[in-house]
Amino acid sequence: MNIGEKCVVAFHYKLTNSDGEQLDSSEGQDPLKYLHGASNIVPGLENELEGKKAGDTLNVEVQPDEGYGQVNPQLVQKVPHSAFEGASEIKAGMQFQAQGPDGQAQLITVIEVSGDEVTVDGNHPLAGQVLHFDVTIENVREASKEELEHGHAH
Ligand code: ZN
Numbered sequence: 001m002n003i004g005e006k007c008v009v010a011f012h013y014k015l016t017n018s019d020g021e022q023l024d025s026s027e028g029q030d031p032l033k034y035l036h037g038a039s040n041i042v043p044g045l046e047n048e049l050e051g052k053k054a055g056d057t058l059n060v061e062v063q064p065d066e067g068y069g070q071v072n073p074q075l076v077q078k079v080p081h082s083a084f085e086g087a088s089e090i091k092a093g094m095q096f097q098a099q100g101p102d103g104q105a106q107l108i109t110v111i112e113v114s115g116d117e118v119t120v121d122g123n124h125p126l127a128g129q130v131l132h133f134d135v136t137i138e139n140v141r142e143a144s145k146e147e148l149e150h151g152h153a154h
Contacts, residue, residue: 001053001054001140001141001142002051002052002053002140003036003049003050003051003052003053003137003140004036004037004050004051005036005037006035006036006037006142006143006148007035007036007037007140007141007142007143008033008034008035008036008140008141008142008143008144008147008153008154009033009034009036009049009137009139009140009153010030010031010032010033010137010138010139010140011026011031011032011049011135011136011137011138012026012027012031012032012135012136012138013025013026013032013133013134013135013136014026014027014133014134015131015132015133016131016132016134017129017130017131017132018129018130018132023126023131031138031139033153033154034046034152034153035143035147035148035151035152035153036049036050038151038152040151040152040153042062042066042067042068042131043066043067044060044062044063044066044067044131045060045062045131045133045135047066048060049135049137052137053137053140054137054138054139054140055137056136056137057134057135057136057137058133058134058135058137059132059133059134059135060132060133060135061130061131061132062130062131062132062133063130064127064128064129064130067126067129067130067131068124068125068126068127068128068129068131069123069124069127069128070127070128071123071127071128072122072123072127075121075122075123076111076119076120076121076122076123077119077120077122078117078118078119078120079117079118079120080116080117080118081113081116081117081118082116083118084096084118090110090113090118091110091113092110092111092112092113093109093110094109094110095107095108095109095110096108096110096120098122100122106122107122107124107125108120108121108122109121109123109125
């Protein structure tokens with residue numbers, strides 16, 4: 001079965017940046033499952049998977065616009081320490097889950113703490129990066145009615 005709308009795809013992947021540095025991998029874990037056509041994965045990768053089948057391997061280079069977007073300087077903001085309710089100690093490098101403008105989960109990274117002022121970055125950690133995916137497709141099947149309703153693979 002070839003990958004198209006209403007397919008659930010399972011694949012193994014290795015993600016590296018332009019310097020060949022490994023950012024992520026499914027090695028040693030279950031393959032990643034997604035519902036094709038539901039924007040579960042970055043568009044640049046989803047587009048390249050279209051029409052492929054189990055057993056296929058591919059190398060995909062994804063530009064930021066088709067990946068996690070460009071870095072938006074407006075998402076770097078200074079907020080008061082009091083904005084972090086319940087967190088006792090705030091340090092550079094910490095990450096928090098916040099609510100984005102569309103109600104979706106947004107990852108916030110603390111860049112700097114200076115007195116009562118905390119500088120945070122709401123850009124995705126991979127924003128602005130060219131992504132290289134090494135993909136092996138493990139399985140392609142038809143999505144269930146429930147998966148289509150939920151908009152993701154089970
Ligand atoms: Zn569900």
